[in-house]
Structures are given as C-alpha cells and as structure tokens.
Amino acid sequence: MKLLRLHVAAALLALAAATTAGAVTYQVNNQALSTAGRRAEVSPGVRRRLRRAGARGRVVLHLEHLQADEPREPPVDTVVLAVRDVDGIASTLGNTITLGAGYVAGITGNDFNTQVTGVLYHEVVHVWQWGLQDYAAHSWVYEGIADFVRLRAGYIAAGWVQPGQGNSWEDSYSVTARFFDYCDSVKPGFVADLNGKLKDGYNVDYFVQITGKTVQQLWQDYKAKYGN
Template sequence: MKLHMAIAAAAAASVLLLAAASTAGAVTYKVNNEATSTAGGRRFDQEYGVDYAKQVLADASSFTWKIFNQPSPADRNSVDAVVLAVRDVGGIASTSGNTITLGAGYVAAITGNDFKTQVTGVLYHEVVHVWQWGLQDYGAHPWVYEGIADFVRLKAGYTAAGWVQPGQGNSWEDSYSVTARFFDYCDSVKPGFVADLNAKLKNGYNVDYFVQITGKTVQQLWQDYKAKYGN
C-alpha cells in the first residue's frame, strides 16, 4: 500500500514537473551568428555573446507581454520560438515572422562605451515586432507599428541617441521615436492605451481606435500633446 502511494506521489510530482517545464519552455530563444567571418560577427561573439542575447530576447518578450497586458500565452501571437540571426547584411536590424536579423555591419560600427545597451535597445524594438498584432497592415500604416515598438523600447529604458524629445516632431505619423513619444502621452491620457491599441490591431488598423480608447480623435490628441510641451 505504502509502495503504491509512493509511486502515485512520484507520478503526480513528475506530472507537475513536466507541466512546469512545458509552461516555462513554451517559447524558446535561439541565436545564430551567421557572420562569424566579419568584424561585426566577431564583435558580437566577443562583446555580446549568444547566451546574453538569448536572455535579452527572453526579457524583451516578457516585458512586451507586460506592456501589451498579455499574461497568458492564449492572449499572445502564436510563436513557439524567437530567433536572432546575425547576418552580413546592410542596415541595423529587421524582423520577418519570428526571426530577427541583426546587421553585422551595424554591430561593427557601434561606438561609445554602451555597446551592449545599444544592441539591447535594438533587440527590444525588434522583439516587439515578433509579438505585436496586425502586421498585415504594416505596409499601409508603418508608423503605427514602429511607434509601438519604440514605445516598448522607451518604457524599457533603452532610448537611443538621436531620439526626439517629448513634444517634438511635425506629425504623429513621423514614426519611430516621434510616434513613440506621442503614444507615451496617449498612455498618460488613458493608461493601457498601447495595450488596447495593439489588441485592436488584431483586426487591422482603423484611425477610429483613438476615439474608442481615449474619447478623442488622433488630431485632438496630437494638438493636446504639442500644446503640453509648448509646440
């Protein structure tokens, strides 16, 4: 009897452990350096490293889920793995599906003492593209999606040199840091604004989302934003 109870208890413990492992391993993070023969590829290995990059991908994913108010995997984009590939390509970085490409040339050219911080900021931005909804409308409204990605980067504390200051910019459609700063203002008007906007984007973009979330049109919000900072 005691033996049967012990076996049953062990089996139950194994099930719990397997369930925990399954939950913890729901998303895997992979890093492939395909540019080891280049200066940027070698620098990535020496000054950033595969293990560190994997941890950044995991941290950035968790932070994005928090910003998007997605505590459960059922709330998120269905992604089993986030992949970072360091490649000998032009540009800084890009994302296609679940794969982020980091340009080896960009890595090689980074100056300053905050090398890791600069790369991490880029990765946070790109990780958002893996998880955000509505990318089927990216081509028509890229500023919305880039603004959300930079908003997450902003809230994570990874702003970059050259970013505009709050209130700057000619239009909320200027994209990247201009739109991110504007979304930060919208988030102060209606806490959770970006989470609500991202959720609505699952069905495609509509400018009326601003009214639905905040009660104001995007034009009204932009005018209020500019007025707040004396612009």
Template sequence: MKLRLHTAAALLALAAVTTAGAVTYQVDNKAASTAGGQRFDREYGADYAKQVLAAASSFTWSVFRQTSTADRKPVDAVVLAVSDVGGIASTSGNTITLGAGYVAGITGNDFKTQVTGVLYHEVVHVWQWGLQDYGSYPWVYEGIADFVRLKAGYIASGWVQPGQGNSWEDSYSVTARFFDYCNSVKPGFVADLNAKLKNGYNADYFVPITGKTVQQLWQDYKAKYGN
C-alpha cells in the same frame, strides 16, 4: 542610469525563469567570419542574447497586458540571426536579423546597451498584432515598437524629445513619444491599440480608447509641451 540597468538585470533573470518553458530563444551567428560577427561573439554572445530576447518578450507581454499565452500571437520560438546585411536590424515573422556591419560600427562604451535597445524594438515586431497592415501604416507599428523600447529604458541617442515632431505619423521616436502621452491620458492605451490591430489599423480606434480623435490628441500633446 544605475536603476535602469538594475531593473533590466532583474527582468533578464525573471524572464529566464518564467518563459523558458513556453517559448524557445535561438541565436545563429551567420556572420562569424566578419568583424561584426566576431564582435558580437566577443562582446555580446549568444547566451546573453537569448536572455535579452526572453526579457524583451516578457516585457512586451507586460506592456501589451497579455498575461495569458492565449492573448499572444502563436509564436513558439524567437530567432536572432546575425547576418552580413545592410542596415541595423529587421524582423520577418519570428526571425530578427541583426546587421553585422551595424554591430562592427557601434561606438561608445555602451555597446551592450545599444544592441539590447535594438533587440527590444525588434522583439516587439515578433509579438505585435496586425502587421498585415504594416505597408500602409508603418508608423503605427514602429511607434509601438519604440514605445516599448522607451518604457524599457533603452532610449537611443538621436531620439526626439517629448513634444517634438511634425505629425503623429512621423514614426519611430516621434510616434513613440506621442503614444507615451496617449498612454498617460488612458493607461493601457498601447495595450488596447495593439489588441485592436489584430483586425488591422483604423484611425477611429483612438476614440473608443481615449474619447478623443487622434487629431485632438496630437493637438493636446503639442500644447502640453508648448509647440
């Protein structure tokens, strides 16, 4: 645990230095009069949130192997809006909406860690390619977002364990765990998949990346964990 937190802190410092000139990070607390908005200001804060957005962007680029700005989506600013809306969080374009009600209801002594994990997931949606196909294949995009969150060390309580799940299309942590396996079969799998998503999703992408179909990979994945 200490190692992960130290690593995250190092990423924050690195991102603050290396990405400030290329992308701006903005925070707008639109729910400052609510319990959640007040808790956000008190226990998280806009300055810390900006550092997290920068670190999450830098980490996402590293996972996607996007060393040059030319490789990335043309985004000039990442915006976090804390709003009095239902749900945990959502992303549209370059704007992440964090639910004030969710913030108010967080329990446990790892408040910052929980919020940061959510922000890492949502930042991926800002940068990943192919969201024009999200409505047809949401599991792909949510799986990639949770994969990045997984690799950053922000696993949420309630996530499935490796090998669990009924289908690679179960989305979120199930797909993220499966993609983690695919990434072990072919290092850089998620980076390659994300690059291909620029032209939309196709199930055939798994073959040129890994040499196996998605069905074969899923069977191997389940067999590895005995289920």
C-alpha cells in the same frame, strides 16, 4: 504611476504562469562572415537581454488581455536572433530578428550593450504584434508601438526628438513613441488596447474608442502639454 507598475508586475507573474508549460526558446546565431557577427554572438548577456526584451514586449502588448479566452498573442515557440551580412541595423520577419553585422561592427566601447539592447527591445515586439498584415499601409503605428516598448525600457534612441517636439505623430522613428507614451498617460494600457484592436487591421477611430479623443485632439493636447 505606482498602480501601473503594480499592474505590470502582476501581468509579468501571470505571463510566467501561463507560459511555464510552453516556454519560449531564445537562440542567437552568427551567420555573418565578419568578426562582428561573432562579437554579437558571444557578447555576455545577449541571449538574456533578448529574453528580457521578449518578456517586457509581451506584457506591454497584451497587458489587458492576459486572461482572455481568445488567443492572447500570436503563438511563438522560438525567437531567433541572427547576425547577418546585410545592410541596415535590424529587421524582423516572423520569429527571426536579423541584426546587421555592419551595424555591430560600427559600435565602439561601452555603447555596444546599450545600443544592441535597445534594438532588441524594438525588434522583438514585431514578433508578437497583432495586425502586421496591415503594416505596409500604416507602418508608423507598428514601429511606434515597438519604439514605445523600447522607450518604457529606458533605451532611448539617439534620433528621437524631445517630448512635445516633432511635426507629425506619424514620424515613427523619431516622434511616435513619445506620442504613444502621452496617449498611455491619458488612458493607461492604451498601447495594449491598440495592439489588440490591430488584429482586425488599423483604423484611426481606435484612438477615439480607447481614449475618447480623436488622434488630432490627442496630438494637439500633447503639443500643448510641452508648450509647442
């Protein structure tokens, strides 16, 4: 684990050096009519948290590919967080993250920064993921990767099951993040490798290519580790 942390730290330094000339700009725009939108826009540190989430997500996604000759990641110059009067919590399209004003309004007390930050860590991953053209057919993979980044950042969502629980590795909003965390323990850098392969679309054989085990065997091993 210590070696992995050093690897991530080195990757962060490499990322900073590689992007100095073309740093990503982060913007927060309130497009909601309610006061909730203003609350998110002026909340101390929202832009800083978005920037940190972006940096963490980029490193996790592209950890093994920072020095590659081919494009390291989808080119993004600006990431926009827009607070809008829409249903739901959040969504991402291209380089724009939409945060629901109604969701913001429903957060009380000290939970605001924690909950919103967790959402940002998830959503900003979609900005830099490869293979989103295949999202509709295999959404659990892409959502699971985004939740993996959120998990590693320490922002566990209330709806996630405990480690080893769950009926399917494809339950992306409750199970997949922890399953991918296990896969990453089997093969450090698993998520970065998986993301790189997704550039060509999803194939279940990627699990064998990366870890040497089928996804079914990994799932069985994961359940067995926790006595399930």
